[in-house]
Amino acid sequence: MTNSKIENPKSVVILGAGAWGTALANLAQINGHQVCLWSRQGSQTLETVLSDAEIILSAISMKGVSSVAALVKSFPLSPETIFVTATKGLEQQTTRTPSQIWQTEFPHHPIVVLSGPNLSQEIEQELPAATVVASKNTAAAQMVQLVFSSNRFRVYTNPDPVGVELGGTIKNVIAIAAGVCDGLHLGTNAKAALVTRGLTEMVRIGNIFGAKTETFYGLSGLGDLLATCNSPLSRNYQVGYQLASGKTLTEILAALPGTAEGVNTCRVLMQISQQQNIPIPITEQVYRLLEAEVTPREALDELMLRDIKPEYNL
Ligand SMILES: NC(=O)C1=CN([C@@H]2O[C@H](COP(=O)(O)OP(=O)(O)OC[C@H]3O[C@@H](n4cnc5c(N)ncnc54)[C@H](OP(=O)(O)O)[C@@H]3O)[C@@H](O)[C@H]2O)C=CC1
Ligand SMILES: O=C(CO)COP(=O)(O)O
Numbered sequence: 025m026t027n028s029k030i031e032n033p034k035s036v037v038i039l040g041a042g043a044w045g046t047a048l049a050n051l052a053q054i055n056g057h058q059v060c061l062w063s064r065q066g067s068q069t070l071e072t073v074l075s076d077a078e079i080i081l082s083a084i085s086m087k088g089v090s091s092v093a094a095l096v097k098s099f100p101l102s103p104e105t106i107f108v109t110a111t112k113g114l115e116q117q118t119t120r121t122p123s124q125i126w127q128t129e130f131p132h133h134p135i136v137v138l139s140g141p142n143l144s145q146e147i148e149q150e151l152p153a154a155t156v157v158a159s160k161n162t163a164a165a166q167m168v169q170l171v172f173s174s175n176r177f178r179v180y181t182n183p184d185p186v187g188v189e190l191g192g193t194i195k196n197v198i199a200i201a202a203g204v205c206d207g208l209h210l211g212t213n214a215k216a217a218l219v220t221r222g223l224t225e226m227v228r229i230g231n232i233f234g235a236k237t238e239t240f241y242g243l244s245g246l247g248d249l250l251a252t253c254n255s256p257l258s259r260n261y262q263v264g265y266q267l268a269s270g271k272t273l274t275e276i277l278a279a280l281p282g283t284a285e286g287v288n289t290c291r292v293l294m295q296i297s298q299q300q301n302i303p304i305p306i307t308e309q310v311y312r313l314l315e316a317e318v319t320p321r322e323a324l325d326e327l328m329l330r331d332i333k334p335e336y337n338l
Contacts, residue, residue: 042083042085060077137158182244204324
């Protein structure tokens with residue numbers, strides 16, 4: 025894919041110079057775009073970097089999204105500026121997704137969600153990967169698709185931004201459970217059952233947000249679930265794996281490189297499940313484990329000894 029490289033370079037500002045922001049900045053830069061990677065710890069002011077931005081991509085951890093979005097709002101922007109959100113989390117106080125936060129702050133700008141099976145370390149090693157850019161604004165999604173597409177990063181468009189976003193967000197909780205499963209050496213059958221029933225929980229929560237069920241069977245749902253639940257590169261998987269080895273959550277998070285969004289997301293999902301009366305038993309056991317209310321083995325027993333039932337409620 026060379027067309028975006030030569031013909032129409034864009035001015036792209038990436039907010040958040042963590043693992044994912046840096047990897048995405050490299051992808052856009054290699055395609056010939058003018059990229060500015062902004063961090064609150066860097067020397068450039070936000071006002072300066074935003075002044076001629078055509079695309080603003082946020083790869084800020086969930087805890088910083090609201091404050092950064094409010095800050096961005098205080099500076100003048102072109103009305104054409106496209107926002108892209110690559111954060112995989114939910115806001116604790118409001119249960120909003122990052123795209124809902126950006127859309128609230130910038131109701132007249134196109135908002136695009138970028139999410140998929142994208143372990144940043146593999147992308148930095150130039151291994152092949154695919155992702156999804158989703159928006160209600162098709163032209164904006166197509167522009168973002170061109171900016172990031174290359175022979176090692178295949179980008180698909182999708183019209184269900186919240187579904188795409190929730191796939192990447194909820195799978196982090198299931199990845200914690202998968203790490204526990206592997207840490208306890210429960211075997212391949214157990215892992216397959218866990219991931220498949222995890223997907224059912226993703227669909228249940230997603231439907232509450234108005235997401236389409238089929239979105240969860242694509243790259244941003246099943247695809248990211250498979251990547252994250254099967255890789256020690258995933259921080260969320262690492263949290264579960266190390267909990268199974270007997271470490272405390274505090275010890276694990278203190279030594280973890282970067283953000284494991286699943287820890288906070290799990291708490292938010294429990295809030296939603298209680299408010300909406302939606303059963304999410306795997307998420308509930310992950311929550312109880314993170315709160316040190318159960319041991320990994322007790323959580324497993326709780327899941328295996330639930331009432332027997334049909335696979336689907338038809
Ligand atoms: N790493 C990966 O493989 C992938 C990550 N993601 C998602 O991307 C998001 C970021 O992940 P990742 O880059 O790995 O995490 P990191 O922990 O490496 O980086 C987090 C970034 O967020 C910034 N940040 C956090 N709070 C604030 C705040 N209040 N104000 C300004 N900046 C803030 C950090 O800035 P500072 O350095 O100054 O603290 C840092 O740049 C997460 O939601 C993650 O789920 C999605 C796909 C892949
Ligand atoms: O979202 C990711 C891969 O798609 C990254 O997973 P972790 O945040 O668990 O490292």
